[in-house]
Amino acid sequence: MNTTIIQVANLHKQFNDNQVLTGLDLKIESGQIVGLLGTNGSGKSTLIKCMLGLLKPTSGTSTVFNESSWDLSATAKSRLGYVSQEFALLPWMTVKATTDYTGAFYEHWDYAYVTRLMKEWNLDENQRVGVLSVGQRQKLAVILALGHHPELLILDEPVASLDPVARRQFLQSLIEFTEDEENTILFSTHITSDLERVASHVVFLEEGKIGFSGELDSLKHQVKRIRISAEQDLPLCLNIPGTLRSQIDGQYALLAVKNFQSEAMETFTKELNATFTVEDLNLEEIFLELSGVSTHAEAEVTV
Numbered sequence: 001m002n003t004t005i006i007q008v009a010n011l012h013k014q015f016n017d018n019q020v021l022t023g024l025d026l027k028i029e030s031g032q033i034v035g036l037l038g039t040n041g042s043g044k045s046t047l048i049k050c051m052l053g054l055l056k057p058t059s060g061t062s063t064v065f066n067e068s069s070w071d072l073s074a075t076a077k078s079r080l081g082y083v084s085q086e087f088a089l090l091p092w093m094t095v096k097a098t099t100d101y102t103g104a105f106y107e108h109w110d111y112a113y114v115t116r117l118m119k120e121w122n123l124d125e126n127q128r129v130g131v132l133s134v135g136q137r138q139k140l141a142v143i144l145a146l147g148h149h150p151e152l153l154i155l156d157e158p159v160a161s162l163d164p165v166a167r168r169q170f171l172q173s174l175i176e177f178t179e180d181e182e183n184t185i186l187f188s189t190h191i192t193s194d195l196e197r198v199a200s201h202v203v204f205l206e207e208g209k210i211g212f213s214g215e216l217d218s219l220k221h222q223v224k225r226i227r228i229s230a231e232q233d234l235p236l237c238l239n240i241p242g243t244l245r246s247q248i249d250g251q252y253a254l255l256a257v258k259n260f261q262s263e264a265m266e267t268f269t270k271e272l273n274a275t276f277t278v279e280d281l282n283l284e285e286i287f288l289e290l291s292g293v294s295t296h297a298e299a300e301v302t303v
C-alpha cells in the first residue's frame with residue numbers, strides 16, 4: 001500500500017512583494033518518481049526548499065514523513081537525500097575523503113554501493129574535488145545523496161551539467177533506486193526527454209500554482225493537438241473549452257487543448273459540420289503548450 005511521503009496544503013511563499021507560490025496543494029506517495037517542471041523562476045527550487053524546511057512558507061503547511069517540514073526530526077532527515085542547485089564541496093579533499101567524511105555522519109552508509117557508483121560513473125576517487133569538472137562535481141553530489149539509501153531523494157536539476165552518457169547512467173541509477181526498494185524521488189528538470197524516460201508522475205508549476213499534477217500518462221492523455229476540417233469556412237472563434245492555442249485558416253483549424261474529451265469534441269464538430277483528428281504531443285510540446293508557447297509553428301494548419 002502506498003503511503004503519503006510529502007503533503008503540501010495551501011502553501012504560499014512570498015519574498016517581499018514577490019508572490020512566488022500561491023496556495024499549492026500536492027501529495028507525493030511512496031514509490032513515485034515525480035518530475036517537477038516549470039519555466040525559469042516559476043518557483044521549483046522555492047517549493048523544494050519549503051518541503052525540506054530550508055525556507056519557511058509565508059502560510060500553509062508542508063509535511064515530509066508526516067512531520068512538519070519546518071520542524072523535521074533527525075530521524076526524518078536521515079531518511080532524506082537532497083542535492084541542491086548550489087551544493088558546496090570542499091575543494092582540498094579528494095573524492096574518497098569526501099565520501100568517507102559524508103558517510104561518517106550516517107549510521108547506515110553503504111561504502112560498497114558508493115564505490116560501485118563511483119566506478120560506474122567514472123569518478124577517480126583519488127582526484128581532488130577542486131579540479132573536478134562541473135559535471136563530475138554534480139555526479140559526486142548525487143552519490144553523496146544516495147550513499148545512505150534514503151527513502152526520499154530530492155534533486156534540484158541534477159542533470160544540468162551531465163553529458164548524455166552520464167545522464168543515461170544517472171537515470172538508470174534512479175530507476176534502480178526505486179526498483180529495489182519502495183523509494184520515492186522528486187526531481188526538477190528542464191530536460192523533458194529525461195523526465196519522460198523515468199518519471200511516473202509530473203508536477204507542472206505555472207504562475208505560482210499547480211498547473212497539472214498526476215500521472216505522466218494521464219497528462220499525455222489530456223493534452224492533445226486537434227485538427228478540424230470543415231466543408232465551409234470555420235468561425236473565427238471556436239470557443240472550445242480547454243483550448244490552450246488555436247489557429248484557424250478558412251476551413252481548417254489547428255488547436256492544442258487541455259482536458260481533451262473525445263465525445264465533447266465529436267458533438268462540437270458535428271454542430272460545425274466538420275470532422276476532427278487527434279494527435280499525441282510529446283512532453284516537451286505539452287510543456288511548451290502549457291507554458292503558453294505555441295508548437296503550431298512546426299505543424300501545418302491544413303490536413
Ligand SMILES: Nc1ncnc2c1ncn2[C@@H]1O[C@H](COP(=O)(O)OP(=O)(O)OP(=O)(O)O)[C@@H](O)[C@H]1O
Nearest residue numbers: 015016018020038039040041042043044045046047
Ligand atoms: N531567497 C530568496 N529571496 C528572494 N527571492 C527569491 C529567493 N529565492 C527565490 N527567489 C525568487 O523566487 C522566484 C522563484 O525562484 P526559484 O529559484 O524557486 O525558481 P525556479 O523555478 O527554481 O527557477 P529555475 O528553473 O531558473 O531554477 C524568483 O523570482 C526568485 O528571484
